[in-house]
Amino acid sequence: MRIGVYICQVGSALADEAALEAVAHYAANLPQVESVRPLGSLPTIDPDALAEEIAAARLDAIVIAGDSPGFFKPAFTRAMALADADPEQVRLASFREHGGVTQDSSERAKSILACAVYGVPFPLAAVPKETRTNAATLVIGAGISGIQTALEIADAGKRVYLVERTGTIGGHMAMFDKTFPTLDCAACILTPKMVSVGQHEMIDLLTYSEVEAITGSPGAYKATVLRNARRVDEESCVACGICSDVCPVSVPSEFDAGIATRKAIYIPFPQAVPAAYLVDESACTYVQSNGKKCGACAKKCPKDCIDLDAHGDVLQIEIGNVVVATGYDVLDAHRIEQYGYGTHPNVLTALEFERLTNASGPTGGRIVLKTKRLNKRKKAEEWVFDPEGPSPRSVAIIHCVGSRDANFNAYCSRVCCMYSLKFAHLVKEKLPDATCYEFYIDMRAFGKGYDEFFQRIKAEGTFVMRGRSGTITEHDGQMIVRGEDIISDKMMEFPVDMVLLAVGLVPAARSDQLAWMLGIPRDEAGWFAEADYNADPTGTERGGVYVAGMCQAPKDIPDTVAQASAVAARVLKTIVTGKGVDSLESLSLEDIETRAKSLATV
Amino acid sequence: MALRINPKLIDELEVYGAEDVSKCYHCGNCSAVCVHSSDPYVFPRRSMRNLQMGLEDKLKGGLEPWLCYYCGECSEQCPREAEPGETMMSLRRWLTSRYDWTGISRLFYRSWRWEVGAILLVGFLTALGFLLFGFSQGSITHYNGSNAFLPSSKIHVFDWTLAMLLLAVLLSNAARMWWYTVGRDRSVKVPMKSYITKAYLLPAHFITQMRYAKCARKTPWLTHLVLMLSYLTMLVLIMFFLSKMASGPKIDWYVHIFGYLATVGLVVGSVLFLRNRLRKSSAQYTHSHESDWLFLVLLLVVTLTGISQSILHHSGVDVAANIMYVVHLSVVVPMLALEVPFGKWSHLAYRPLAMYFADVRAEGLTRREPASVPSEGLRAA
Helix, strand or coil, X not given: CCEEEXXXXXXXXXXXXXXXXXXXXXXXXXXXXXXXXXXXXXXXXXXXXXXXXXXXXXXXXXEEEXXXXXXXXXXXXXXXXXXXXXXXXXXXXXCXXXXXXXXXXXXXXXXXXXXXXXXXXXXXXXXXXXXXXXXXXEEECCCHHHHHXXXXXXXXXXXXXXXXXXXXXXXXXXXXXXXXXXXXEHHHHHHHHHHHHHHCCCEEEECCEEEEEEEEXXXXXEEEEEECCCCEXXXXXXCCCHHHHHCCCEEECCCCCCCCEEECEXXXXXXXXXXXXXXCCCCCHHHHCCCCCCCHHHXXXXXXXXXXXXXXXXXXXXXXXXXXXXXXXXXXXXXXHHHCECCECCEEEHHHHHHHHCCCCCCCCCCCCEEEEXXXXXXXXXXXXXXXXXXXXXXXXXXXXXXXXCCCCCCCCXXXXXXXXXXXXXXXXXXXXXXXXXXXXXXCCCCCCHXXXXXXXXXXXXXXXXXXXXXXXXXXXXXXXXXXXXXXXXXXXXXXXXXXXXXXXXXXXXXXXXXXXXXXXXXXXXXXXXXEXXXXXXXXXXXXXXXXXXXXXXXXXXXXXXXXXXXXXXHHHHHHHCEEECCHHHCXXXXXXXXXXXXXXX | CCCCCCCCHHHHHHHCCCCXXXXXXXXXXXXXXXXXXXXXXXXCHHHHHHHHHCCHHHHHCCCHHHHCCCCCHHHHHCCCCCCHHHHHHHHHHHHHHHHCCCCHHHHHHHCHHHHHHHHHHHHHHHHHHHHHHHXXXXXXXXXXXXXXXXXXXXXXXXXXXXXXXXXXXXXXXXXXXXXXXXXXXXXXXXXXXXXXXXCCHHHHHHHHCCCHHHCCCCHHHHHHHHHHHHHHHHHHHHHHCHHHHHCCCCCCHHXXXXXXXXXXXXXHHHHHHHHHHHHCCCHHHHCCCHHHHHHHHHHHHHHHHHHHHHHHHHCCCHHHHHHHHHHHHHHHHHHHHHHHHHCHHHHHHHHHHHHHHHHHHHHHHHHHCCCXXXXXXXXXX
16 A cells, blocks of 8 residues: 655644654655655645646555644545545544644654554554552542542542632532523532532542642552641531621622622631631731731630631642542633723623522622622722612623634633523523623534523523624713624614623633643643543543543533543543553553554554 | 625635635624724625625625724724724725726736836836926926926926826726716615715815724824825815925915925825834734835825925025926826826725715615614514
8 A cells, every 4th residue: 555644734743844854754664655745834735736646656545644634634535536546545643633732742743643554543552551540539629520520439439539729619610590501500409419528438528728749650649738727627617607707807709709708717608518617818817917916706716616827738648540620710801801891880790690690699699780889998989789789671691702712712612602591591580671682603502402592592582683792882871782783784782781791711720730730731722631532531641630521621511510420430440440541651652653553454 | 686606706805905804703893893884884794794705796886895994993803813904905905996997906906016017117207208398398407487497387287187187087987986886776766865965975074084083093093184184285286386386496485384284294194104004003004915005105205205306496406406306206197197096095086985975875775774674683582
């Protein structure tokens, strides 16, 4: 067989000439390879010219190598047909798909190319050696995916260390009011799971803690966990709340997305697990003054469980597998100036609205407008949510804020369309007389029951308009949203009282540090890279390190739970058999090539 | 009416500067941010769509590109970097070449080599002509008087002949523009009365550029207005007061003060725009077509040669002044004869005309439509 290799020089793996040359040289020395030709970056391929080339070189098979070689496949298939060769014999060597994404991955690129030349799928050839596996598992992040993975593994009777950075488990899902498209109460699904985690014998729950270092090798990792000083004894605290009542310091509540305040000693929310208070040392007067001022909470505590002078602790644990479930952050809406977030008081982000409409939120679930109130301490007027405040008569919901946008995030955040529709439902349900407008670009109602949900929202009387609004202006205190109704080619202007921004999602803060610590790559947007896009979406480059939930890419709750359970199954497999797999890194180019060769001859 | 599709249109427009049209995914952000986009002229997204679909006739009959002043906000906010602002600019270039029946405009926009070559040729011929004319009837040592090298009375006749010629070409192109955008469309009946009652719009838009002033950023409007008014002042001076302009070396303040103000305006305006384009200071200056450079460079060269001529004349160096006069004319004539009817300058006619047509056409449309049709999405709700 005579094989022609075409290398498309796009992206990072072959960014510099030297790397390209090395890979091309390597490819030329593979058996049966007749010709190697770089296509340059962003090539346009003329099938006719290509067909002549193929016929002249009498090629029987083609390998297209590059970041997204599938893009060029149609042109090559056509060229093969034109040259009277077998059009089926166009093989792809996708660097992006198999982890050849960084500047240092030209070895990986070579092995991917070799597999394509031998006609063997890369995941089949690149199988790392087996390792012995420790039965304990570390799960980083205790949102819905971390909780799900931890419970699945622990229910099988295996030890799980669940590390959570904040004072409670639950993550973003605990903040939500309803889930789409079923409109179930998010807390009703999540809190039983949270309680199970809190009570589980096989789960060591380490909240207010961070993984500081990970050493060792796949199957035998050692983790250093920094246990921040909670300053309240988890075991003896009964969450009576007296400490919080006497605390003089108020700061924005993270759990309420900043639309309400909490004290410096606080419990994130009443159903928090563990159900214990904690001290925010950056806000606490006592801690900040080195014990010179305040200390009121410790004096009043009836259980005597507050130790304001407590120090953090470091814990060493030995584990076999690590599950990364660190979730996401929300893009800072201030960056997108055209919508006036931070300027117009009643422009809210999605998370803020979740808390506003949540029955456990600061207004008890009443959807109200912000009202001006004098802050006596700061002696300045500020906009706050008053449960007795006026309700909005009209609400605009703007999709794709910072998503699918070359200026912010190029990717689709995947959940915004559906939660925006859910918001429209909640507005209509609570304020039947209010008008509700949705401005969308494309309606991505892709999941089970999602499109039906979209139809339902339209039937409920929400005005759903195709066309993203460009700006929000204010005339005499009335916000005006302007947009183009693309379906009828008309400009539309609506006066609205409240604007909800479906803000896109970004990788959680400090994902870069974690990626570096674990030795796993991230994609160009910063999400953790899975080992193989199609064949291994839960594993990573590193043996015994898995990704679950949003930290891998934006996904909704059902997908997150599914991925979390899938990760648990893979972890349990290694524990039950006592054997895990080593990192892909442990394989040398020769290893992969030899295995590919042996598979090809079979 | 059946729609004819030209699938090559999007490639054709690339030569005119629209390179990123196919990136557009129709979110409508550009139309929403544009202050000029309002019914029935919604743009730039619709123009992007028509381009992607190759609806040549629709685009040829569209007035939208002329209603855009390219403030650049749409391009800055565009989530796809599809450059809607530059697309509108390219469409203006393309439309100019469509309105022009001679085909010269199309040639110029598609090849700057042809354009520069034509300018050089006309410039050379002009210089040659005026030199022959000067030596045949006057003395190079005289700028004024009976023995003048280039007497203003004769130049005046030349100016008016050229002006009439240009006007004829521009008007014939403007008539084609009217036919494409208003006349051809049988579905819109514009009453004669509208044409008359709205006629005031033509000078109003021409002189004030009030639509440009609506853009969020005011500096480009102001610079453009100063440049245009200076140009207009200079034109009036040359067409009606040429003999007074040429008198001297004593300075005739009643006329010259306007000349000086206009000169300052021209220099400041063209230098500012050149600087913006060189620095790519904001979205509308990042993509410069060859025609944009030629426009500004020619304007600056004309102004600078004019200034030199004036200085030489007023300092009494008649020989040098006469030579500079010929140089000046050999830049002015190609600029006027080629750029005004066929190049970027033609927008001085098409823009106000488009706004006038847009208003009368909109009136015709309101007569046709009994009520606005609600949107598909809104109706479903």
